Amino acid sequence: MLIIDENKCTGCQKCIKVCPSEGALVIKGKVVEVDLNRCTLCSACVSICPVDAMQIKRKAKTADTSAYADVWVFAELDGEKLKPVVAELLGKGRELAENLKQNLAAVVLGRSLEIDKCLDKLAAQGADKIYTVADEIFADYSTDAYTYALSSLINRHKPEILLFGATHLGRDLAPAVAANLGLGLTADCTGLSINEEGLLLQTRPAFGGNVMADIICPNTRPQMATVRPNVMEALAPEPERTAEIISEKVKIEEDIVRTEILESFFSDDGHEIGIEEAEIIITGGRGLASKDDFSLLEELADALGGIVGCSRPIVEKGWMPKSRQVGQSGKTVSPKLYITCGVSGAIQHKVGIRNSDIIIAINKDENAPIFELADLAVVGDLYEIVPELIKVIKSKT
């Protein structure tokens, strides 16, 4: 709960100006008082108070868990489009909601133009309800504005489950919201289900993928998780589906955003699609002797209609951009075909490719760990095999 130190408060009312919840803070005499029934614990006042008079005492325990219902998915935008992970979250969210006999809702923060463009898609991918907050302040992501808005919505509508994509943005926002409201949060889940007690069973890898853990969050609501992209399956879109649109207002003053984006650089690696979305990926590892040798893999990729990725050491050498790195610290991928050339197969790399349909590995070392995961393990020199393979493919197509 919010505690205001009467001895410190100077009655400047800056907090009242930034408070998104009207009537939660009122001036009584010379000091500000809080109406705890209206306060959403968003902490906007705490950040703005010039004399540190406001303090939120957070407790990691929700008083009445039965007051919470519905499965929410945070609908992350990428410009005017939804991030691909949103459809995956809705696919899994649909299953969870049906299991609980509750609604599935998407929550989208953005400018009205961007929000309007994604409503049909959210409904088609399975959302029963869509909560929208349209504000210019959401044009660029800021932890502060997004955290306050989402915290307010959670307090108003009390969802039982809230899922985020484990993107950079999701992994920045979800823990901020969790700590703001004193909630449990499980990172980077690869499995979600409802257990016998009706709780969200969250499965995630730990220790670099050597161990799997099942986690529950019995005493706080919503139960929150970030979910690894490219693991859950999106449902086939049903364009005729409709959703109830709930347009919300959250008052957010610019003053509460303490960060400012000065410049954005978009990594342009010459491909129209990101490696996460590619159906065929050819990956090069330490077995390649020079940066120029990647042209061999490019040639194979062209012949198969795929794109080239790499393992971590290649990025560290500066031979490929970070956006092409596959593995735990890079991108998780789930292509139809994944071919590795000279990749030894550190556990961190294997974690990122487990969901590929077919894995073919080419490596000189017959004991290379990558072979444990390969559907077809080819022991041999990539410099000899890849040119032959290109020849065969070209002769047949």
Added chain:
Amino acid sequence: MKFIVCVKQVPDTSEVEMNEETGTIIREGVPTTLNPFDEFALNEAVRIREQIGGEITALSMGPPQVEEALRKCLAIGADRAVLLTDSAFAGSDTWSTSYTLAEAIKVLGEFDLIYCGQQAVDGDTAQVGPELARLLGIPQLTYVEKIEELNEDYIICKKEVDEGYQRIKSSLPALVACMPAPDFQTRIPNVMDVMKAKKKSLLTWGKDDLAGDPEEYGLEGSPTQVIKVYPPPQTGEGIKIQESPEESAKKIYEFLDARGGGLIC
């Protein structure tokens, strides 16, 4: 300026294995190390301090043997270290960890910048940094690759975002969660550094040294509960071939033709 660097001692994850019979993680004999993300953050803090001056406190929570990791931090360049160790802290999830660190930082007093590693290599949650920032009511900058400018009033960082990079400015105090640069090399302390480190202050605090709500610490205070750990599912055995390059290429093509579901045509 006053800097705090939060560090974690982690097992070497490549050597962690499961005891399949008991379903527990085998910890005996697994070497521990300073989380590489945190080691990078500490190196960055030392680099900045050398440029603009200040004091670095290394802060860690864990069992008593974490003292070893903190001694390493002192040798690399931290000015003092604080170890939070108490049986009451055991079993903390990210919320309880952040809560305990926040309470310790309140005792430490004023600061300008908190450094964390973006994530620890054992849990890979990347949650403690943002949760700590929120509990302290300060702005967070995650996925930071470089601090470009730091002065009394603000910080400017280069950070990784999903689409590329951003240059972002924040008011202070703030928290940065750091990603090691690809060419990162840690400082190797020399004999003098190690000698000096032995004379630096290393405090050990338990729950009675903090003013937090005892119910929020450790396993009891953790909202998330791990109910089961187990080895990852094994994938089926694949086919292994070792033939001439021509024959290998032919077999790969045949495999794709048979299994590829029309991927090649």
